[in-house]
Amino acid sequence: MRDIGIIGVGEIGRAIVDGLCDGVEDPPRIHLSPRGARTAAELSERHEGVRVCAGNQEVVDSSEIVVIAVRRQDRHEALAGLKVDDGRIVVNVMAGVGNDDLRRTLATDAPLVRAIPLPAVRERRSVTVTYPSHPAVDSLFERLGGTLPVADEAAFDVFSALTGTLTTHYAYLATLTSWAAGHGIPPEAAETYVRGLFQGVGRSLGDGTRSLRRLAADHETPNGSNERIRTTWFDRANSEALTRALDALLADLA
Template sequence: MEQIGIIGVGEIARAIVEGLSDGVAEPPRIHLSPRGAATAAEPARRYPNAQVRADNQDVADRSDVLILAVRPQDAAAALPGLRIGDGSVVVSAIAGIGIDELRGMPGTDAPLVRTIPMPAVRERRSVTVAHPSHPVVDALFDRLGGTLPVADEAAFSVFSTLTGTLSTHYRYLATLTDWASRQGVPAEEADRYVRGPSPGNRARRRARAGRRDPLPPAAAGDHETAGGSSERIRTTWFDAANAEALTRALDGFLARLRQVRQRRPPVLSGTGRG
């Protein structure tokens, strides 16, 4: 049976466990690091194929594929001293640490692949950027929505930068929904409309669970690691003043549309579609 280990059980690890296990007839065996016992125990409680192990080395010893999902600032404490068999494949989800730097941390000559898994892998709807391409890693993320192997680390960094804009994007959508609901439009309709066909959004998962209330703005936090690039872009660019500026622009545009309607009777007047 396939043996997958994860060191660093937070948002991304939980999403990977869920994506690999939820409703899957023959899920892989998943070994989880014990740090933050309550957090690590939650996926293990939900999925019998996942178990919390004694320590990080125990996880590494049991795994053919070892996923590193600690925060960048924790890597220097988590990885040195870790022994990883050369027959394993190491998958790093750690943002901002290049392959050369990573190679020097745990003791291994195993193949090392950098990836950008997103929270939507839990719904098997998110494409995961990977470098370099490796058949085992490509097959793993193909099960979670697809793999996008990129040619080099320069291209990988471009995708990392794009990733850093996503929580800003979700906050932007939440601002649009808030604004629309203040204009009297049902929030769930505005939410469904502005989210459109975007893949892997939590709104779909909530809808499947029968929840029709709009996603709270705090959902941006799911796409961020504390102190990471996503948080920095959101808080420096999409701050309260920017949200207010967007709201004012929307107000201004709506006011202009209303003036136009007042001056010129709508062609479809009486159909309810003007």
């Protein structure tokens, strides 16, 4: 696909553009909506072949694949009156908005594909879940780190719920940093150490030969510090609380 449109240029839209264009010899032409004007203008200045359209209809008319990345609560306003002919392919990256809902909003018979691109597509290192599988859309996300097509929308919603844990991980790291600072460690030094500590975890995750439980066991000494924190803080009660929170989120997304 040579022409890709993005309606809603926020963090995910920016990441998709950067992933498709940074260091790429022959990037696609990308057409951005004026929604998120500052980000769209910045991307068009930085990347050749990226332009800001006058409106959302121009994005659709100029593109073979149209990525809709507006916030769930803004979709009716942003997509009102939009005409999408059957020859386009629409990629729906709005959390909690099913394809039946989007099809009613757009009143189109064009192929609709849900996707969960994460900010790491910027570095082309993130697997993107898609449903239903579509060769053009799967090919697009293969360029951004890989594609994981799923069998049905129920499975897609489970993966969508998992993404809701991302900022909790960052907040957990920030809490570790604050704890160290509270014990007299300069905040900058604490953050440098915590970042390095968990960047190492990220590298370990790249070892697909070991399960997550195996990785945990391999990093743990019996009766050691890691086992102590895992069994006293992340105990059964906390694990069950996390499960309940995910179940509630899944119910809202489905």
